[in-house]
Amino acid sequence: xxxxxxxxxxxxxxxxxxxxxxxxxxxxxxxxxxxxxxxxxxxxxxxxxxxxxxxxxxxxxxxxxxxxxxxxxxxxxxxxxxxxxxxxxxxxxxxxxxxxxxxxxxxxxxxxxxxxxxxxxxxxxxxxxxxxxxxxxxxxxxxxxxxxxxxxxxxxxxxxxxxxxxxxxxxxxxxxxxxxxxxxxxxxxxxxxxxxxxxxxxxxxxxxxxxxxxxxxxxxxxxxxxxxxxxxxxxxxxxxxxxxxxxxxxxxxxxxxxxxxxxxxxxxxxxxxxxxxxxxxxxxxxxxxxxxxxxxxxxxxxxxxxxxxxxxxxxxxxxxxxxxxxxxxxxxxxxxxxxxxxxxxxxxxxxxxxxxxxxxxxxxxxxxxxxxxxxxxxxxxxxxxxxxxxxxxxxxxxxxxxxxxxxxxxxxxxxxx
Amino acid sequence: xxxxxxxxxxxxxxxxxxxxxxxxxxxxxxxxxxxxxxxxxxxxxxxxxxxxxxxxxxxxxxxxxxxxxxxxxxxxxxxxxxxxxxxxxxxxxxxxxxxxxxxxxxxxxxxxxxxxxxxxxxxxxxxxxxxxxxxxxxxxxxxxxxxxxxxxxxxxxxxxxxxxxxxxxxxxxxxxxxxxxxxxxxxxxxxxxxxxxxxxxxxxxxxxxxxxxxxxxxxxxxxxxxxxxxxxxxxxxxxxxxxxxxxxxxxxxxxxxxxxxxx
Numbered sequence: 001x002x003x004x005x006x007x008x009x010x011x012x013x014x015x016x017x018x019x020x021x022x023x024x025x026x027x028x029x030x031x032x033x034x035x036x037x038x039x040x041x042x043x044x045x046x047x048x049x050x051x052x053x054x055x056x057x058x059x060x061x062x063x064x065x066x067x068x069x070x071x072x073x074x075x076x077x078x079x080x081x082x083x084x085x086x087x088x089x090x091x092x093x094x095x096x097x098x099x100x101x102x103x104x105x106x107x108x109x110x111x112x113x114x115x116x117x118x119x120x121x122x123x124x125x126x127x128x129x130x131x132x133x134x135x136x137x138x139x140x141x142x143x144x145x146x147x148x149x150x151x152x153x154x155x156x157x158x159x160x161x162x163x164x165x166x167x168x169x170x171x172x173x174x175x176x177x178x179x180x181x182x183x184x185x186x187x188x189x190x191x192x193x194x195x196x197x198x199x200x201x202x203x204x205x206x207x208x209x210x211x212x213x214x215x216x217x218x219x220x221x222x223x224x225x226x227x228x229x230x231x232x233x234x235x236x237x238x239x240x241x242x243x244x245x246x247x248x249x250x251x252x253x254x255x256x257x258x259x260x261x262x263x264x265x266x267x268x269x270x271x272x273x274x275x276x277x278x279x280x281x282x283x284x285x286x287x288x289x290x291x292x293x294x295x296x297x298x299x300x301x302x303x304x305x306x307x308x309x310x311x312x313x314x315x316x317x318x319x320x321x322x323x324x325x326x327x328x329x330x331x332x333x334x335x336x337x338x339x340x341x342x343x344x345x346x347x348x349x350x351x352x353x354x355x356x357x358x359x360x361x362x363x364x365x366x367x368x369x370x371x372x373x374x375x376x377x378x379x380x381x382x383x384x385x386x387x388x389x390x391x392x393x394x395x396x397x398x399x400x401x402x403x404x405x406x407x408x409x410x411x412x413x414x415x416x417x
Numbered sequence: 418x419x420x421x422x423x424x425x426x427x428x429x430x431x432x433x434x435x436x437x438x439x440x441x442x443x444x445x446x447x448x449x450x451x452x453x454x455x456x457x458x459x460x461x462x463x464x465x466x467x468x469x470x471x472x473x474x475x476x477x478x479x480x481x482x483x484x485x486x487x488x489x490x491x492x493x494x495x496x497x498x499x500x501x502x503x504x505x506x507x508x509x510x511x512x513x514x515x516x517x518x519x520x521x522x523x524x525x526x527x528x529x530x531x532x533x534x535x536x537x538x539x540x541x542x543x544x545x546x547x548x549x550x551x552x553x554x555x556x557x558x559x560x561x562x563x564x565x566x567x568x569x570x571x572x573x574x575x576x577x578x579x580x581x582x583x584x585x586x587x588x589x590x591x592x593x594x595x596x597x598x599x600x601x602x603x604x605x606x607x608x609x610x611x612x613x614x615x616x617x618x619x620x621x622x623x624x625x626x627x628x629x630x631x632x633x634x635x636x637x638x639x640x641x642x643x644x645x646x647x648x649x650x651x652x653x654x655x656x657x658x659x660x661x662x663x664x665x666x667x668x669x670x671x672x673x674x675x676x677x678x679x680x
Contacts, residue, residue: 003540004540007529007540010528010529011526011528013528014527014528317526320524320525320526321526321537323518323520324513324518324537324538324540324541324593325509325510325512325513325514325537325538325540325541325542325545326509326513326541327505327506327509327510328505328509329506330541
């Protein structure tokens with residue numbers, strides 16, 4: 001048996017170029033499969049981990065999906081406002097650990113502006129409960145200071161110290177409306193893979209100051225005195241993120257808030273609503289899965305054809321081995337073992353390539369698309385995928401092996417030219 | 418069960434290595450038989466020359482003698498056992514133990530060094546490995562001795578077989594067929610790819626080596642000029658199997674006794 005393996009190894013070495021093609025074909029299949037699966041998985045987790053550690057999002061009475069889209073992803077029309085007083089009252093509930101009020105509506109060159117206070121950076125978690133950290137500079141102060149998300153800074157080429165002018169509202173007509181009150185960038189956040197990467201943080205006070213004198217969204221005439229006291233907070237905000245002392249209290253707090261008499265509120269469970277949203281967007285995921293399957297099919301078909309093409313050139317070798325006493329069974333075993341080994345080598349190569357690609361491409365993906373690639377290689381689902389590649393590879397080499405069986409019997413003992 | 422039309426005569430060569438009785442073979446899907454043979458007996462160490470035109474069933478006979486093909490009727494006995502009574506893996510191992518094989522061309526694994534090509538049969542047959550080892554001390558030494566007997570320069574022994582000339586490759590193939598001294602050596606047109614000088618040279622090495630091994634030799638060729646090297650010959654006709662065609666009987670064990678000869 002050992003002699004046979006040695007023989008197989010030497011035969012493989014003699015055919016190293018053809019065999020290398022096979023291995024590369026498997027490696028590419030593996031790489032493509034892993035890449036599509038990882039993208040699918042990570043797009044999903046980027047989505048579902050846009051916010052973590054927040055138990056409730058409280059906004060004015062309205063659609064949970066709209067509240068979530070607006071407060072977390074800064075998408076869709078603004079929701080009704082909630083009075084800051086009500087929000088601060090929530091913080092006094094015994095079950096509540098923290099409350100982060102946020103006011104939205106302004107933009108900076110297309111990027112949403114989140115007006116909040118120091119509690120935002122302290123409590124908000126993203127991804128796998130990671131805190132938001134500053135990559136440079138310091139947190140913004142109360143007056144005319146801003147902290148930028150990583151993507152805002154990198155896309156606009158701005159750094160701490162830059163002076164920026166915010167706009168009121170969003171869209172193409174939103175430019176320059178607040179250019180009378182420029183902000184100083186005091187810090188830039190580290191990339192987090194969450195929508196915060198694309199946001200600018202300012203204080204509630206400076207948001208209030210920006211809009212002082214505005215009536216129903218219309219700016220006062222230029223030069224009119226801005227009478228606002230720069231330390232005043234706005235009376236209303238868009239929503240609040242709420243963290244509880246114990247997650248188990250989430251439903252009772254939700255009920256309690258929704259039953260609030262003074263002001264009609266909606267308390268959203270972000271995880272549940274995110275899941276609902278993802279399900280609505282599930283078509284894209286299905287498409288990605290389907291594409292992955294097609295990629296797998298195409299590459300495995302390529303694998304089979306490479307192996308089959310190689311077989312024809314080995315017909316003579318098989319007949320010679322048969323004439324010196326190897327049984328067809330031995331030859332089939334030989335081909336199977338070779339196929340399995342080639343597959344394993346290809347899979348290893350594909351995984352290594354995938355790891356390398358993940359490491360090198362992750363920063364670019366993060367910066368350009370906001371997709372965070374996990375660096376944990378070979379998760380459970382991926383092992384399954386690799387097993388599938390190996391199984392198909394072995395099945396694929398079974399086909400030539402069976403063909404070899406037929407050939408070696410039909411050729412008898414005389415090799416054909 | 419079929420019985421021989423006439424009992425095979427005893428041979429001066431002792432017990433039969435391979436024996437054919439009332440053989441009719443037809444390829445699947447073909448109405449006409451590819452080969453019919455009344456009786457044939459090859460004794461130990463005997464040399465039989467088989468000739469005939471292309472399509473006359475020469476290669477078919479080789480495959481039948483080696484138990485690769487099984488006839489529809491009649492018997493092919495290898496050392497007294499009918500190939501038909503054995504399962505396919507038993508046939509494979511029996512063939513590996515007792516039969517050496519030599520083709521016209523493409524005999525060797527071109528990427529494998531010469532010496533290892535010669536040792537190949539011993540990797541698949543422990544019987545031949547044992548016999549080679551007991552003859553020369555080790556399989557490898559035995560391989561060397563056969564290469565030397567076939568006059569292949571030692572400088573070539575460790576080169577990949579593919580780098581040798583056709584004539585040299587044929588000698589390597591002969592050494593490989595003889596290692597572990599199988600009872601039967603089947604040679605299928607082994608000289609057809611060689612020019613006259615190389616052919617004569619090859620025959621001059623092969624026959625003594627075969628004698629030294631004590632192997633019976635069944636040698637198929639269309640080249641009648643080689644016939645003189647053999648004790649007996651058997652002619653297979655292109656029309657074998659058709660009504661009235663000769664069914665050669667070369668079983669009489671004497672030189673030039675084949676009835677088909679001279680067609």
